[in-house]
Amino acid sequence: MSAAEHSRTASVPTTAMEQPRRVELGNDRVRLEPLGAQHVEGLRAVVADGEIWRAPYAPHVPAPDRVEEHVAAQCASDEAGTTLSWAVLEQGSGRVVGHTTFLNISRRDRRLEIGTTYLAGSVQGTGINAAVKLALLTHAFETLGCLGVEFRVHHLNTASRRAVERLGAQQDGILRAHRILPDGTVRHTVVYSILTWEWPGVRASLEHRLAR
Template identity: 55%
Template sequence: MEFTALPTLVGGRVRLEPLAETHAADLAEAVAVGDLWRTWYATHIAAPDDMADDIRARLALHRAGTQVPWAVIDTRSGRAVGITTLLNLEPEHRRLEIGSTWLGREAQRTGINTEAKLLLLGHAFESLGCIAVEFRVHWHNQQSRAAVARLGAKQDGVLRNHRVWPDGTIRDTVVFSIIDGEWPTVRQSLTQRLAGHA
């Protein structure tokens, strides 16, 4: 399967479907709860009024072959509650990054993120034949760093002064990864965690 393939991935609580402009209204509503897009380290989250433009930009990156974007659908409500993406695609090295992900506040800590990551990791390791999957997180985003560690990813290191943000601040990026030999244990752990959210 091509690294840029965009299949629908289905779990019990979550469906990852190809991101489309039809998701804009749901996503604008999800991001508006608690003004999620105003979180200072979340520059990749669009404001409600900018959501349609953000989706179009992500679709253009997919057409260019650099990113693979999904809408995260809560199967209980049938509504889009976030976005997740494969990026830094390196098929020649059989590795990629799961990132540029956000979930509306009401979907956080519900098992949705855990199952979405389980689906994406299964896609990466089992369908694409990856030998490593990476996660990159802002040093100061403690919630996301803890969430990535709970997935079973190990911290590889910190890229110091890695990115200059639009407001001029500098981002240190924490890099985590899961490698293919770890995937069976990670899969089992995530499956057991999901059983607690049933």
């Protein structure tokens, strides 16, 4: 059933979803801990691993000397209830390997965005990203009761676009000239989403990928 067909035949809750809370999430591969000052040193190592803070189209990744400031700003936003951020840890080793956030939270419309995600260079392509998304999407759809979850990507960031598409997210459109980046370039933002009736299939696909 297409999204248009579903919208004509199915009703959704008219009450606001609950406010996302600072809770630990995880699965066999990763543990997501609510972000705090205790993660600063680990995240410094993350951004230095592969020098991911120098990557093009990733202004959300802080340089090593800006990590403490970045974490403090994220925590303040979390306390205000506008975002919810986690440090990503490997199960078993307990090593900090990344960062991720719920943002653009709309309780009334039961919708949020997963963004500002970055992972250490050494764990990219190992299945960690799929495990992180499985934990976040499970919480969003099965605990919070989201109707939709968004992903927003720089139009030139083909690697991230392909990664989002592999999740099973559908492209909604492009916000043209959406942002002026710190270097003065203009970002067109590609918007993707997964809807609640698409989630069972997305979950099965993610679980299959991780089992392999």
